[in-house]
Structure formats: structure tokens, C-alpha cells
Amino acid sequence: MTEPTPIGHGGRLTIDLAALRANWRRLAEVAECPETAAVIKADAYGCGIDRAAPALWREGCRTFFVAHLSEARIAREAVPEAAIYVLNGFPPGSAPAYRAANLRPVLGSRDEIAEWAAANRAEGVTRPAALHVDTGMNRLGLSVAEGLALADDPVVAEAGIDLLMSHLVSAEVEHDPLTDHQAAEFARVRAAYPGLRASLANSSGDFLPACRTDLARPGYALYGGNPRPGRENPMRPVVRLEAGILQVREVEAGATAGYNARWTAPGRRRLATLSLGYADGYPRSATGRGEALVDGVRCPFVGTVSMDLIILDVTEVPEAALRRGAPALLIGDGLDLDTVGRNAGTIGYEILTSLGRRYERVYRD
Known part of the structure; x- marks a missing residue:
């Protein structure tokens, strides 16, 4: 410990923002996607949205993902010009709050899509959102069949869908057949939405060519976690x-x-x-x-x-x-x-x- 023992609390938590930025650069290089975002949910994985998001913005990150509307508001204050997607669904009646802060909901059901599209029509302004298709996690999102069926529905344009995404189940497990299955299913859905950007790769998925699309969205690895368990950690500790x-x-x-x-x-x-x-x-x-x-x-x-x-x-x-x-x-x-x-x-x-x-x-x- 190079500094005196803290007096306000017995523990000192040091957060290295330079390492955070270096990890984002490293993941962007590995992913080879046109854009690399940053997942800053859970208060930037405990590191503080208010400090992590501006550091990543300075490094060139322009798109961020959070879990909740409350986190998105903090992120909006921290990075006023960023694209901010909110992952955990779209609660009924929350459209005004999303729109007031220029936030993008991740829509995972027909009801959510219809409600956001209605808000766009009512305001006369089409604000963007993401479409979440579930390829194996069975938590949130449209099923693959629902996603394919929706592809030609005018509501997609009315809802301002600008990003198609899914969530990997076990990308950190080397040679897991479920990852290949998810990548194949996502490719099927992606083909039905040729005009949309797509996002599949998480921290571990960045290292898997089959999972690379238009937008990488690493989380844990940004903060020093090992995206490749069993191998040497390529990330810097944060x-x-x-x-x-x-x-x-x-x-x-x-x-x-x-x-x-x-x-x-x-x-x-x-x-x-x-x-x-x-x-x-x-x-x-x-x-x-x-x-x-x-x-x-x-x-x-x-x-x-x-x-x-x-x-x-x-x-x-x-x-x-x-x-x-x-x-x-x-x-x-x-x-x-x-x-x-x-x-x-x-x-x-x-x-x-x-x-x-x-x-x-x-x-x-």
C-alpha cells in the first residue's frame, strides 16, 4: 500500500480507469466489429457509472448498455451525447421517462414493441429502440419464430428498431455446442432484418468469430474479468x-x-x-x-x-x-x-x- 491506511473506512478500493480504457481498446481490436459498445450496468460493475462512462467515452466508446432506467439516467448525465440502451425490458407506461432522457429501450415482446411504436406516433418523432430475440437463454426477448414472423410487420419501422440483439448463454465455455446453435439461430433472424445492425458478442463472444456482428457489447472483461476461463487473462486488472x-x-x-x-x-x-x-x-x-x-x-x-x-x-x-x-x-x-x-x-x-x-x-x- 503506497498511501496511508484510510481513516474514513478500513478498506480502500482503487479503480484504474486507464486499465479500463485499455481493456476497451483491446476488446475492440479482438472483436473486429465496426463498433464496440460498453456494458455499464450494475453501476459499471461496481466501478461507478459516473466515472467509468466518461472515461470510456474519451477513449471512443459511443454506445452503452445498462439494465435499468435508473442507471440509464445516471449514464445520460455522465455521457450526454451517447446512445444508451436499457436491457431489462420496457415497463408499461415508462415511454415518457425514456423519451425525456433520450434513452433507447430494448424491446422483447409484441406488447413492448406496440407501446413504443404508439409513443413514436403520438409524439410524431420516431425514437430508436433495440429488438431482443431470444436464441436460448429463455429469460427475455421474442422467440426466434416470433422474431422471424415480425420481420415484415410495419410496426418494426414504427418502433424505430435500429438494433437486433440476442444474449449468449455460455460463450465462456470453450467449444460449447449451444454457442454455435445460438450463432446459427441469430444468423437466421438477422437475415430477415437486412437493414438492421446486429449485436451478439459479449466479453467472451468477442473472441469467437461466429459471434461477431456489427456491434460488440463487452461487460465483465472491461473491468478485468477473464473472458477466457482456463487461459491466461488478456485483460488488465481494474x-x-x-x-x-x-x-x-x-x-x-x-x-x-x-x-x-x-x-x-x-x-x-x-x-x-x-x-x-x-x-x-x-x-x-x-x-x-x-x-x-x-x-x-x-x-x-x-x-x-x-x-x-x-x-x-x-x-x-x-x-x-x-x-x-x-x-x-x-x-x-x-x-x-x-x-x-x-x-x-x-x-x-x-x-x-x-x-x-x-x-x-x-x-x-
């Missing part, structure tokens, strides 16, 4: 989470630590306590599985991850490095997002999007 040690103590064999005494010392051990916990988005499921780096030494969590505190076994760390305020690294270096996710019995996506607002946040660019 987030780094550190915490200062609050207190160090020695315990004898048989002593317990944490709530419900779930850990018992197998011998004389040295323990250190950090000031962060599940209220900060570090999952309780990391109990007995998580670890931190102290002076480069991997130190396992002991006891239960509690709301505001985590206990480490620092017995193997040189005693000189265990001063009060000494840094412990929870995300960064050898503890990348995907490793931290596995250690907590989850995925790096959940770790990243759960990062709390209590941390002292430092942005670097």
Missing part, C-alpha cells in the same frame, strides 16, 4: 482492494475465533483483524475459504466473515510486517477477481458487482 490491519493477537491451541466459534486454532497462531466484511460486499460465503495477501504471504480467513470484520491467520507472515495499519490485499496481484470468486464459492462477477460504497474509493487515470 480494481484493487486493500485494508489496513486493525489489531494483531496470538492465540493458543484450542482457542476459537469469530461468531459461533467455527474455527479452532490447531496450535499457537497469530491472528489479524481487518475492518471490512459482508456489509462491504465481501461475501460471507468466503468464510473458511477466502484469503488475503499480507507482505506477499497468502493468509487464510479464519472464523466467520462478519458484517464489518474479517480475521486472518497471519502466522506465516514475518512479525516485522504485522504492525498496526499494515496493508492486507484482498483483490489484486495473485488474487484476481476470478480467484477471489472461486475462493468464495461464487464468480468474479458477483464479487465485482457487490463492492460496497463504504470503501474509500480512489480513481486513477
